[in-house]
Amino acid sequence: MELKTVATPHVPVRYLEGGSGEPLVFLHGAGGVTADDPFLAKLAENFHVYAPMLPGYGDSEECNELRDMLDITLHYWDVVEALGLKDPIIVGQSMGGMIAAEMAAIAPHDVTRLGLICPAGLWLDDHPIVDMFSALPYEMPALLFHDAEAGAAMLTAGRNVEDPGFLQTYLVQNARQLGMAGRILFPIPDRGLAQRMYRIKAKTILVWGDSDKLIPPVYAQEFKRRITGAQLVSIPEAGHMVAVEKTKETVAAIQRLV
């Protein structure tokens, strides 16, 4: 994957690009996306992948003008246009899935294929989603992965927690990334998607890990119920990071959109 920049009306956007095939725009989750992401690499075997970063993620410029769900949804449509794409496959994971669903609801004639990987965006009082923002770093692997131990190793790989500069770098990155994510996810990741979902016309594939502890699978049923004709692919032995834990299966599910 190659890291590039594209100009949009509000802010220059950093994006990863690679592979060949049908154009596919991938919207990352609150954790962000990097060039060595195994899921993107696998997707790129079959698709021409574009993975734009939300402003503030990675090394991208922040953008104070994007404050709410509508701002961010329209921003991503600006990105699609700036990349010169027409009706690309849109795939989003977690927070990215929430944005992808909003994009499909707000412009139902511009997106005909939609992949939602354990998307955020709904709230069920009987199944409250964990407050990710107050979770401590050591609590994250168990929330994100089916195999917490392997997940922990993955999250800490390449990080020297003994380095005195580490904490500050970590706090700055969190402030930039999760500060931005918080505009649509804090304190409850519901910005009214439920009342707009009836507008989605795209062929939709939902992918969910059976042991997702962050957004439990009961939400998969709710998304399926609210999007006409949506197909659900449930993947065993996978948590919220299903695309990382079960990369092959997740990509296979996305390929059903073609």
Added chain:
Amino acid sequence: MKFTWFNLMPWPYLPDDFREKNRSVWVDIDQELFDPERSHAVYNTYMDLLEYAGTIGFDGIGVNEHHQNGYGIMPSPNIIAAGLARRTKDAAIVVLGNSIALYNPPVRVAEEFAMLDCISGGRLVAGFPVGTSMDTNYCYGQIPSLTREKYQEAHDLIIKAWTTRKPFAFNGRYNKLRHVNIWPRPIQQPHPPIHIPGGGSVETYDFCIDNTYSYSYLSFSGYIRAKALMQGYWDRVAERNAPDASPYRAGFAQTICVAETDEEAERLYAPHVNYFYNRCLHVYPGFADAPGYRTIKTIQTGALSQYAPPRGGYTQLTWKDLIEGGHVIAGSPETVRQRMEELIKSLNVGNIFCLMHVGDMPADKCMYSTKLFAEKVMPKLRNMFPDFADDDRFWCKPMAKRVTAGSLPSEREAALVGAQG
């Protein structure tokens, strides 16, 4: 010098095993630990203590705002301040403050502070904190990375409401108000003095300097650890070419306990200090600093959250450690005087917020310590800054002739009204 006697209003009945059995004193503290019937006495005693401090020479009595918090049972400081305004005569009513981003619309603060200023005869000192992340983000649900923008707008709206003499429209991002026209308005002109509690944000330094507001550092870790932060502020005062470095541009909160001797101070107050540091400050670290609440610039200065405990946590700190580290200033009047002088000089602060009710301290001990401080310490610290003795920009200016609460005519006099008709 301006000395304000402050009461955080801690819940005094947190159990001995509070730390072990609970993850946080704040945000998700156990409902079962609050007893409304016991709170009746707690609230009234705490208000009595504030009123008492107002009669023995303190310049001000202070209250603040916290939510869902076991060491601060004062979600609405204005309710307490209203009671104090009625029952005190001369002391400034220091409300430090209202977390203005949380009031919807923030003209509510302009109105309530105006009411307090009018009822007290111009004795209000107003505070506008951004609010801690626990209060603002985790309890009141404000989006962390938009909190400061919302705060800024609330500030602009309140000041405009206080100083504009005609109805106006306010088209903010967070507040759409077609007819702003507060009624009443404050006695003090152009508005009551404003103190801004901060925790090391460079943006807050600049905000205070540019608006001639007093910057207060409300820390529980004492004056020695505050040195770097306050120096950062004074450096900024110089960098931005403020016309002066008046010590009244700054304030500091300090836990203080006075007894006849150093030994007596330890014997009397150590259990309550321990209660405060080990139970009241037991905050779940996940609530201390929501991502986006502090700005990148502030994080890069290396300032940790003011709720970050010292290395190893407070449990490791003995009375001696707390005294030597300056977390707590305690001892005989002479010991306390020396340490206070060191504090005032090293931080260059003219406003001291004296935290003299500590943890589960009972009223009698609190009065004892308070009286010793007022009589044997405070007078010796009065003239620390003779060059700035006339600087009244950061303190209230009460009306010269004020009424006394409870001065109704007698019922007999009232009865005469009918007879005259």
